[in-house]
Amino acid sequence: MKDETFDITIVGAGPVGLYATYYAGLRDMKTKLIDALPQLGGQLTALYPEKYIYDVAGFPKILAKDLAENLINQALQYEPTVCLNEKIVKLEYLESEKILKLTSENGNTHLSKTVVLTLGIGAFVPRKLDIPDVHKLEGKGIHYIVRDKSIFKGKNILIVGGGDSAVDWALNLEGLAKHITLIHRRDVFKAHEDSLKKLFNSTVEVRTFYELKRVHGDEHVEGATIFDNRNGAETYLDVQHIILSLGFLANLEFIQGWGIELEKNAIKVNSKMETNIPGVYAAGDIVSYLGKLKLISTGFGEAAIAVNSTKNYIDPSSKFFPGHSSDFVPKKIKSG
Template structure:
């Protein structure tokens, strides 16, 4: 006889980890399948050292601190977390689904997809000279701020990530120059307002047209938008924050309906396949705001809907004060 998990969560990022915690609070048999060799998703892989400012209850904390807290919380409730496993196929069975990964199969009554935006890679600087400089003078994300201490840093980009890194590195670098092709930034207004007081220099509206080694430093040739004017900037390191390109081809192969923003879901977070739900950046619906906090709110909706489908006669406790009594407190 096959052993069926109550809930399988695909994706071990911030939203998947909290979903696992909430599912185990309900004593649901829960497994988390994560394709990377560590939990944390994009936060751990791409910006563990970056400080995050929109997490409820915290003025600011780093990405790694967030993941460490969520991991400890999940471990307290004991979901089964499987790393280095990529879901390749989801097959319908008479009791739910068979989840086929690169390491074997397991069976589950319901599934919650928390894969974020899918497989991802940074949008790179389209200059031939950038490639050989990657990892020494040209960077696309920061796992450790130590190499940037007391350095002259240029940051290219105009979104939240670029502005946040400018503010963060301004605290440890000798100087930070933020380069953007427009005068207006796409980041939160409150963050943009902090740039000048933090000592961040602005190079707008400029784009990077050339890179060159210059006496063990890096010389950037900047071209002003809608002009023939150009300037040169010499720095130690360049951090490019042009965003990331995601690939959801694997999710589409699972037979789930999608639109341009992700997997389409209804008000219970259910997808086009019965008892398969999507939450976090993986889910799409009108008015969706792509924040970690949004995904955390979607997780209980999906978990409760999944458990109601499995156990329709059971009254589900909704609040932590009702759920925590099933576990011994630390």
């Protein structure tokens, strides 16, 4: 039986991919959504479901899992075909048929007139510290990902890092944990200004120019030794959990053979979110262009541009900008 050909196939079911799926439905496109994970939501559900997100329009703050639920609800109202546990390993442009062929790791194939890649940072792995005891106690009090924050109730916590994730977790867990210490190897943070203002007005103990030297414990974290990188002075902390918020390493090796032009470990796109391959577009953290800002809110806009571009690519007589959403009559959104 010949594979069914879709108007648009979106690869990556994180927030940007989910919004692209919704927008494709809004433009009456036959849509397929593919993701390598067993559930929708991408990093929102896989990495930090209990973390608050502060920079999405319309929400002063919202838990990642709740944002994911809203996006899933929105995306599925037009009944797209959804394929989970499907890691795409090959993309080909079939010149004779003017369509794209995607092949997954398990051998399944997907045909589509256009493809939008919303892969986030690709295959992500957490940055790790080269400290032996850290590796030994991973999952036993050492955390790179937090899925259930209730485990920190009444505990002493050490957070390592100076970006938004480290600061957000410190603020998120304040009041739940007994005591929180946040250390950063320098005195310049990469977190948003408002978050830093809240951090320094909180009960969190912040130590700059400090790094983690040693983790103590056999079956579970029992303590940590930190040191001042200016003079080497060491301090022992009585902690039961350590959150290492050191970021994630992007890995785009799996698309190296697809023929897509890369720039700065990201996919190079133009103002229409087009790649160098006909019919292939990209949006979200995976893309690179002058002035790129890696925010979920930015990704939403890029998703809309990419989908409108695919519609116009398939049907040049269609309008690139079809009008505002109030001009459409969307299907009834399912209630939770």
